[in-house]
Amino acid sequence: MKQRGVTVWFTGLSGAGKTTITTAVAKFLREQGYSLEVLDGDLVRENLTKGLGFSKEDRDENIRRIGFVANLLTRHGVIVLVSAISPYREIREEVRGKIGDFVEVFVNAPLAVCEGRDVKGLYKRARAGEIKSFTGIDDPYEPPLNPEIECRTDLEELSESVNKVLSKLQELGYIAEHSPVSV
Numbered sequence: 001m002k003q004r005g006v007t008v009w010f011t012g013l014s015g016a017g018k019t020t021i022t023t024a025v026a027k028f029l030r031e032q033g034y035s036l037e038v039l040d041g042d043l044v045r046e047n048l049t050k051g052l053g054f055s056k057e058d059r060d061e062n063i064r065r066i067g068f069v070a071n072l073l074t075r076h077g078v079i080v081l082v083s084a085i086s087p088y089r090e091i092r093e094e095v096r097g098k099i100g101d102f103v104e105v106f107v108n109a110p111l112a113v114c115e116g117r118d119v120k121g122l123y124k125r126a127r128a129g130e131i132k133s134f135t136g137i138d139d140p141y142e143p144p145l146n147p148e149i150e151c152r153t154d155l156e157e158l159s160e161s162v163n164k165v166l167s168k169l170q171e172l173g174y175i176a177e178h179s180p181v182s183v
């Protein structure tokens with residue numbers, strides 16, 4: 001059976017858990033033999049969208065370009081995992097509309113938790129004023145109103161978050177039935 005393409009879009013604050021969940025989901029799906037691509041926000045900003053900043057215009061352009069590539073891949077039957085803060089609702093909805101086969105995952109933990117984790121030390125630098133326009137500190141984050149999936153990473157284990165994503169993809173017919181995954 002030919003694989004159906006889909007874009008799985010992980011949105012949330014820095015440190016919410018997007019990369020961690022994406023990596024685990026990608027590992028499982030690759031092991032199952034699915035054709036898969038990961039578009040990670042940090043990596044994309046080093047090449048595809050190099051030179052763009054963090055104004056609303058530039059953030060929207062960043063997401064538009066990621067969406068463009070994700071759409072091409074999705075049309076060719078690839079499962080695309082996008083991990084990007086993508087703070088603005090309207091552009092996420094625009095990309096959803098263009099791609100169609102689009103599953104939004106709201107990776108959600110309170111700001112205080114993300115800041116407490118401070119995986120990359122960025123919150124500390126933002127609080128010190130060394131980084132301006134940092135999402136959650138001095139730049140907005142607009143949570144999805146109707147995401148297909150919400151992962152509360154402050155309340156659930158990584159395995160639970162991963163299984164939520166996989167179950168939804170199964171329910172929507174993008175992947176075959178499988179047993180729960182433990183990571």
Ligand code: ADP
Pocket residue numbers: 012013014015016017018019020021083107117119152153154156157158159161
């Ligand atoms: P982001 O990519 O959103 O900036 P990261 O994935 O880099 O975030 O960091 C998230 C941190 O939260 C990691 O240190 C991870 O181990 C931790 N964490 C705790 N619980 C979860 C969970 N349920 N899902 C994902 N990450 C979790």
